[in-house]
Amino acid sequence: MTSDSDQTIRERWVASPSPAGGGTTRAGDPASSVDEVDLTPVRTYWELVRMRFRRHRPAVISVFVLAILVIYAVIVPLTTGEGYKDPNIRKVWDPAEIVITFDPFTVEAFAPLGYDEIGQNVFVRLAKATQTSLVIGVAAVLIIAGIGSFIGAIAGFLGGRVDNLLMRLVDIVLSLPVLFIILMIVSFFGTGDVSVVIIAIGITGWTLAARLIRGEFLTLRETDFVMAARALGVHSRRIITRHMLPSALSPLIVASALGVADSVVAEAGLSFLGFGISPPEASLGNMLNNAQTYFIRAPILIVWPGLVLILIVLSVSFIGDGLRDALDPRQKIESGS
Amino acid sequence: MATYILRRTLQAIPIIIGISVVVFAIVYLAPGDPTARFRTPKVPPEQIEALIRAYGLDRPVHEQYISWASTFFQVWNPDAWGYSFLSGDPVLEKVLYRVPPTLLLMGSALLVTIVVAIPVGMLAALRQYSLTDKVITTLSTFTYAIPSFLVGAYALYFGAVLLPELTNGAIKFPSFGMESLGSRGDPLDLLWHLILPVLTLSVISIAGWSRYMRSSMLDVLHQDYVRTAKAKGLPRRAVIYQHALRNALIPIVTLIGLSIPGLIAGAAITETIFTWPGLGSLFVEAVGTRDYPVVLALTMVGGVAVIAGNLLADILYGLVDPRIRY
Numbered sequence: 001m002t003s004d005s006d007q008t009i010r011e012r013w014v015a016s017p018s019p020a021g022g023g024t025t026r027a028g029d030p031a032s033s034v035d036e037v038d039l040t041p042v043r044t045y046w047e048l049v050r051m052r053f054r055r056h057r058p059a060v061i062s063v064f065v066l067a068i069l070v071i072y073a074v075i076v077p078l079t080t081g082e083g084y085k086d087p088n089i090r091k092v093w094d095p096a097e098i099v100i101t102f103d104p105f106t107v108e109a110f111a112p113l114g115y116d117e118i119g120q121n122v123f124v125r126l127a128k129a130t131q132t133s134l135v136i137g138v139a140a141v142l143i144i145a146g147i148g149s150f151i152g153a154i155a156g157f158l159g160g161r162v163d164n165l166l167m168r169l170v171d172i173v174l175s176l177p178v179l180f181i182i183l184m185i186v187s188f189f190g191t192g193d194v195s196v197v198i199i200a201i202g203i204t205g206w207t208l209a210a211r212l213i214r215g216e217f218l219t220l221r222e223t224d225f226v227m228a229a230r231a232l233g234v235h236s237r238r239i240i241t242r243h244m245l246p247s248a249l250s251p252l253i254v255a256s257a258l259g260v261a262d263s264v265v266a267e268a269g270l271s272f273l274g275f276g277i278s279p280p281e282a283s284l285g286n287m288l289n290n291a292q293t294y295f296i297r298a299p300i301l302i303v304w305p306g307l308v309l310i311l312i313v314l315s316v317s318f319i320g321d322g323l324r325d326a327l328d329p330r331q332k333i334e335s336g337s
Numbered sequence: 338m339a340t341y342i343l344r345r346t347l348q349a350i351p352i353i354i355g356i357s358v359v360v361f362a363i364v365y366l367a368p369g370d371p372t373a374r375f376r377t378p379k380v381p382p383e384q385i386e387a388l389i390r391a392y393g394l395d396r397p398v399h400e401q402y403i404s405w406a407s408t409f410f411q412v413w414n415p416d417a418w419g420y421s422f423l424s425g426d427p428v429l430e431k432v433l434y435r436v437p438p439t440l441l442l443m444g445s446a447l448l449v450t451i452v453v454a455i456p457v458g459m460l461a462a463l464r465q466y467s468l469t470d471k472v473i474t475t476l477s478t479f480t481y482a483i484p485s486f487l488v489g490a491y492a493l494y495f496g497a498v499l500l501p502e503l504t505n506g507a508i509k510f511p512s513f514g515m516e517s518l519g520s521r522g523d524p525l526d527l528l529w530h531l532i533l534p535v536l537t538l539s540v541i542s543i544a545g546w547s548r549y550m551r552s553s554m555l556d557v558l559h560q561d562y563v564r565t566a567k568a569k570g571l572p573r574r575a576v577i578y579q580h581a582l583r584n585a586l587i588p589i590v591t592l593i594g595l596s597i598p599g600l601i602a603g604a605a606i607t608e609t610i611f612t613w614p615g616l617g618s619l620f621v622e623a624v625g626t627r628d629y630p631v632v633l634a635l636t637m638v639g640g641v642a643v644i645a646g647n648l649l650a651d652i653l654y655g656l657v658d659p660r661i662r663y
Contacts, residue, residue, distance in 0.1 A: 172355035175647075177598060177639025179605055180620055181363070184632060187624045188367035265484045269606055272486045273621060285486075292490050292610075296498055306487045314482040 052326040059322025062315035069311060073134055076127030084128040085280035088119035093298060113304055117294050126304050128282040133264050133312065136198055140263035141256045143202025148209025149252055153240050155210070156217025163214070170207050178204045182266060186275045197276050201263045209259070212251035220244045250327035257320030261313045268309055284309050342652065349644045356640040357406050364629050365398060409637060419630035423623075428630045432616065432638065438515055439615035442604060445531055446538035447593065454543045455589065458550025459582065465555060473547065480544035489537040489610040496533045513612040534611045538604065546592060554585040587658045594650025598643040 043051075054060060077084065094115045113122035155166040185200040220226055221244075229239050264284075270276030271285025279286055284305040291302035372385055372394070389395050393404060411417040418428035461473040496510035511530050557563060558581055566580045605617030612618065616635060623631035 168351065168355070172352050172359065175352050175356055175640055175643045176359060177636060177643060180624075180636045180639050181359070183605075183621070183624050184360075184363050184636065188363065188369075188627070261482075268484060269486055272490075273606060273609055274625070288487070288490060292493070295490075295494050299494055299498065302490055302494060306491070309487065310479075310483055313484070314479065317482060 049326045053322050056318075056322035056325055058318040062318035062322070065311055066315040066319065069130055069308065069315075070134065072127055073131040076124055077131055080121075080124045080127075083121065084125045084282050086120065088115070091115045091119040092117060094119070114298075114300075116290070116301060117297070122301065122304065125282045125287065126308060129284045129287050129305060130308050130312075132194070132277060132281070132283045133267060133309070136194065136201070136267045137260040137264040137312070137316075139198045140201040140205065140266075141259040143199065144206045144209055144259045144263075145252055145256050146206075147203065148206040148255065149213050149245065149248075151206070152210040152213025153217055153245065153248075156214040157221060157236070157240055157244070159218070159221070166210075167214075170210055173204065174207050176204065179266075179269070182270065183273070183275055186270055194277060194281075197267055197270060201266045205259060205262060205266075209252060209255040212255050213248055216248035216251055217244060220247055250323075253327060254320055254324045257316055257323060261316040261320070264309070264312050264316070268305075338652075338655065341655070342648070345648050345651070349648070352644060353637075353641065354406075357409070357637060358402070360633060360636045360640070361402050361405065364633060365401070367627075369627070405633070409634075418634045421623075421628055421631050423626055423628045423631075428634045431619070431631060432634055435614060435616045435619045438613060439604060439608070439617065442531070442534055442538070442608070442613060442615055443597070445535045446542070447596070449535055449539040450542045450546055451593075453539070454546035455550050455586070457543070458547040459554055459577075459585075461547065461551040462554035462558065462585075463577065470551075474551070477544040477548050480540060481548070483541065485537065485541055486606045486610065488540050489534075489607050492533050492537045493610060496536075515614055534607050534613055537607050537610070542596065546589070549592065550585065550589055553588045554581065557581045557585045560584075587654070590653045590657050591650040594646045594648070594653055597646035597649070598639065 091111075092115065094111075096112050096114045098110055098112060111121045111123055113126065116122055116125070151166055151169070155163040181204055182200045186196055189200075190196040226239060226243060229243050234243075267276055267283065268285035268288065271278070271283045272289045274286075274289060276285055277283035279290065287305040288302060288309075291298070291305065295302050372388055372392075375385055375388060393401055396404075405419075408414070408417045412429070415427050415429055418432070420426065421428055421431055424431075457473060461470045464470050501507075501509040510533050515527065515530050563576060563580050566576045571580075604613075604615060605620055607613070608615045608618035609621050616638065619631065620635045620639075622628075623635065
């Protein structure tokens with residue numbers, strides 16, 4: 001679908017006459033004369049996608065929010081190293097402090113969010129937790145997109161009995177009580193192990209991606225360019241990877257964006273229940289769990305990890321919405337906007 | 338209808354078998370020996386051998402699977418689901434004991450969701466693009482992004498810590514359990530304990546349902562028969578309640594079936610936060626202590642709930658929408 005319409009869009013824009021040709025004018029424009037030339041620029045599909053994405057304001061704001069979170073999650077752990085698990089008995093429950101000596105410029109203490117029950121710097125810990133969550137979200141989505149597009153592509157391309165069999169597999173996975181299965185895998189195969197958490201979330205979450213890719217492939221299979229590739233004797237594997245998958249990219253991207261949000265929430269839920277990442281390692285879920293234990297003493301600590309979690313989920317799903325609108329070639333761009 | 342239900346039930350059988358294979362495989366492949374707890378110097382090795390034989394752990398995988406799976410549906414037999422590793426009680430009894438609290442919690446949450454979400458969604462649809470609509474839509478978008486455990490944690494803090502502080506202890510919601518000591522069977526006490534967990538479970542589903550209700554209502558309002566009803570001069574009330582609302586509710590009805598499995602899973606976290614003695618918190622306990630028979634049974638119950646929920650959704654859809662024929 002995408003590639004087909006992509007083609008028509010490109011043709012439409014490319015078909016606008018070049019100044020050198022100087023011939024055609026915009027039809028239906030009463031003011032047009034022979035000299036007037038259509039200066040509408042030639043735009044590629046991805047330029048159009050970018051334009052359409054920019055019009056989706058929540059998505060654009062979300063890109064900035066997410067960028068700030070990513071910078072925070074990369075820079076702070078880089079500069080503090082293992083500092084996020086350093087306890088400091090003298091600073092237990094200390095409020096926010098920022099100590100900078102300007103003479104030889106050194107940052108002696110930077111804890112705008114204060115310290116927790118064993119004197120760990122909450123600001124630094126939260127950065128590491130954000131990093132953990134984002135890494136798990138992205139890694140789980142790579143698994144989801146990988147399994148999803150593999151199974152979806154095979155089912156959609158081959159059709160028939162194979163398709164039927166694979167879709168029954170999808171039905172089974174869809175009918176699994178997902179949270180229970182993730183809890184089982186994580187608890188039995190290694191509590192606190194990041195890779196087990198990633199795999200558990202990944203292997204239970206690929207059904208949406210598989211269904212979308214399959215649907216896309218079922219229609220793509222009948223398109224002229226795939227027929228042409230087949231008629232030329234192109235190997236099936238090459239048709240799938242070089243011709244069909246790139247055309248089926250947009251549902252995969254949208255499903256992946258939603259997958260990131262779901263995976264981040266799943267990890268936080270697991271750690272919150274005490275099955276995911278356990279202290280001294282930092283994760284949004286275990287920081288929340290910890291804050292809940294002490295929330296009579298320091299109720300503010302439950303706010304920060306929750307806020308980061310909500311920001312990640314919201315921004316990722318808005319970006320997903322924006323991408324869905326932007327990647328759909330049937331969406332029109334009004335000129336001048 | 339009867340043949341349809343029968344056909345759907347038959348179609349569910351291979352899926353249930355598939356689920357049981359997956360669940361069994363996870364438990365079977367789990368590292369660690371189920372008898373590890375007994376391997377202390379005090380227990381002689383012969384007894385461990387006897388235990389392994391008694392539990393059938395020395396038999397090949399497929400025999401173990403078949404002996405477990407074939408007894409699973411013998412619900413009339415109290416021993417069918419085996420015995421808890423932890424307490425030695427029959428698993429079936431243990432699970433059944435936890436069913437009423439979960440049903441109570443889920444039912445109340447569902448009721449609150451329906452009662453709130455449908456009018457809210459309707460209001461937003463009837464005043465499309467107004468300030469009310471924008472506030473409702475924005476609020477529900479943001480609320481929908483909040484994970485349930487976050488809502489639970491905040492609800493617990495406000496209800497059980499902040500409110501008592503602000504009101505000098507006049508209003509204090511209970512923070513755990515289903516009943517206060519010594520007031521078993523007191524409905525008021527039970528209601529008091531229900532408030533926070535029900536609030537937690539329903540807040541997010543209200544956000545989702547009201548959005549759904551809004552778009553469903555908008556769809557219907559643009560239909561020809563609504564325009565006809567308006568054109569022939571029916572009072573607005575009659576148009577909304579008799580023509581629009583009844584049709585807008587059709588897709589909502591399927592949500593009831595589809596949300597049941599989500600409520601069981603979502604309840605696992607909420608029940609744990611509020612230590613509600615339901616199926617979800619039993620699962621979390623069992624998984625933490627590696628009580629395999631309980632874990633297996635509950636996961637199967639969860640899987641059957643998903644299938645039953647889907648079936649229920651389809652049946653309800655057929656019942657409320659006369660255009661659907663099976």
